[in-house]
Amino acid sequence: MGLHGKYRALVSLALGLWATGGAAETCRLALLIGMDISSSVDAHEDRLQRQGLAAALRHPDVQEAALALPNQPVAISVFEWSGRWQQDLVADWRLIRTPADLGLLGDDVSASRRSYADFPTAVGYALGYARTRFDAAPDCLFQTLDLSGDGRNNEGFEPDLAYRHFDFSNITVNGLPILEENKDVEVYYTQKILHGPGAFAEVAERFEDIEHAMTRKLVRELGVSILGTLR
Numbered sequence: 001m002g003l004h005g006k007y008r009a010l011v012s013l014a015l016g017l018w019a020t021g022g023a024a025e026t027c028r029l030a031l032l033i034g035m036d037i038s039s040s041v042d043a044h045e046d047r048l049q050r051q052g053l054a055a056a057l058r059h060p061d062v063q064e065a066a067l068a069l070p071n072q073p074v075a076i077s078v079f080e081w082s083g084r085w086q087q088d089l090v091a092d093w094r095l096i097r098t099p100a101d102l103g104l105l106g107d108d109v110s111a112s113r114r115s116y117a118d119f120p121t122a123v124g125y126a127l128g129y130a131r132t133r134f135d136a137a138p139d140c141l142f143q144t145l146d147l148s149g150d151g152r153n154n155e156g157f158e159p160d161l162a163y164r165h166f167d168f169s170n171i172t173v174n175g176l177p178i179l180e181e182n183k184d185v186e187v188y189y190t191q192k193i194l195h196g197p198g199a200f201a202e203v204a205e206r207f208e209d210i211e212h213a214m215t216r217k218l219v220r221e222l223g224v225s226i227l228g229t230l231r
Contacts, residue, residue, distance in 0.1 A: 027095065027140035028072040031221060032133055035090070036149035037114045038082040038121040040181060045207040046114050049148065052210030053078070054110035059215045063099045065222035073097050074222055075138045078109055081126035083119030084156050093137050121149065123193065124157035127173070131166040144221055148176040148210070152188045159192045172196035176217055178204045 035049055056062055057076075066074050078090040091108045094101065130145050137143065153159065162168075173196060175189035189201050200220070204213035 025071050025073065027075050027138045028069065029074040029142045029144060029222065030093070030134065030137040030140040031074060031076045032130055032137070032143075032145050033076065033078045034126055034130060034145065034147045035078065035080045036082070036121070036151075036178075037080045037086075037116055038149075038151065039118050040121065040151050043117070045150075045180070046117075048207040049210055050109055050112060052207070053214055054106040055211045056214035056218055057102050057106035057109065059218075062215060062218045062222065063102055065219045066096050066102060067099065068223070070097070075140055076105060077133060077137070078105075079129070079133065080112075080114060081129065082116050082121065084122045084125045086116045086119045086122075087126060087129040088115040089133075095138060120155040121151045121153055122156040123147075123149070123153040123159050124162040125155075127159055127162035127168075127193075128166055131162075131168065131171070134171060143171045145171060145173045146176065146217065146221060147173060147193060148178065148204075148214075149189070150178040150180055150185060150207075151182060152185065153192075159195075163195060168195055172199050174199055174217065174221065175201040176204060176210070176213055177201055178207060178210065180206050 033053065035053065037046060041049065073095045075093050075095050076091075077093040079087055080090055081087045090112045091105055094105065096102055096105070126147065130147070134143050173194060175193045177185040177189040179185055186201065186203055194201060202213050202217035202220070204210045
């Protein structure tokens with residue numbers, strides 16, 4: 001189903017649920033979050049990244065956005081990435097139906113420990129891994145990848161090659177560039193990584209800013225502005 005077809009399907013589904021009292025349940029968004037654990041991210045910065053994401057998942061505004069349509073839950077998964085073969089799952093796909101679901105996901109992220117610390121930044125490989133993870137996702141109307149990072153690709157193929165060889169036709173890729181060491185990362189994400197209609201970047205100036213940047217980003221990604229008037 002093409003993008004416009006998906007929008008029409010989503011609106012039709014919402015109208016149907018609104019008219020019938022919302023008896024059916026359909027996943028509206030599969031959101032995959034990727035955290036950068038390349039060698040440019042030190043141990044303190046890694047903790048800030050994990051704790052920032054965990055806090056954002058627990059934020060009341062994120063909970064409100066995620067749970068805005070009770071019969072159209074979202075599904076969320078989290079992974080970490082660095083070199084060519086260094087991608088690991090932090091939290092597998094789970095449907096978010098209650099604030100407790102988001103809280104438990106935040107707990108899992110907060111308690112996680114990085115798998116690698118000494119590998120470069122292979123953005124193209126991270127995109128390829130992410131594409132395979134969507135194959136394991138619940139059947140949702142939309143799919144979004146949320147990729148964080150503090151540097152440019154320096155190993156393996158670039159993002160444009162990943163987009164040519166992996167099917168991202170129905171996947172939106174947003175970015176959270178972290179400008180702590182390199183202000184040009186924002187430009188790189190904007191020009192090379194963002195993908196699909198409506199794709200956007202939310203900037204974190206420092207690792208200390210990730211909680212607030214991620215909160216803003218999740219609210220925007222999980223929001224239901226298209227259907228807001230139907231509630």
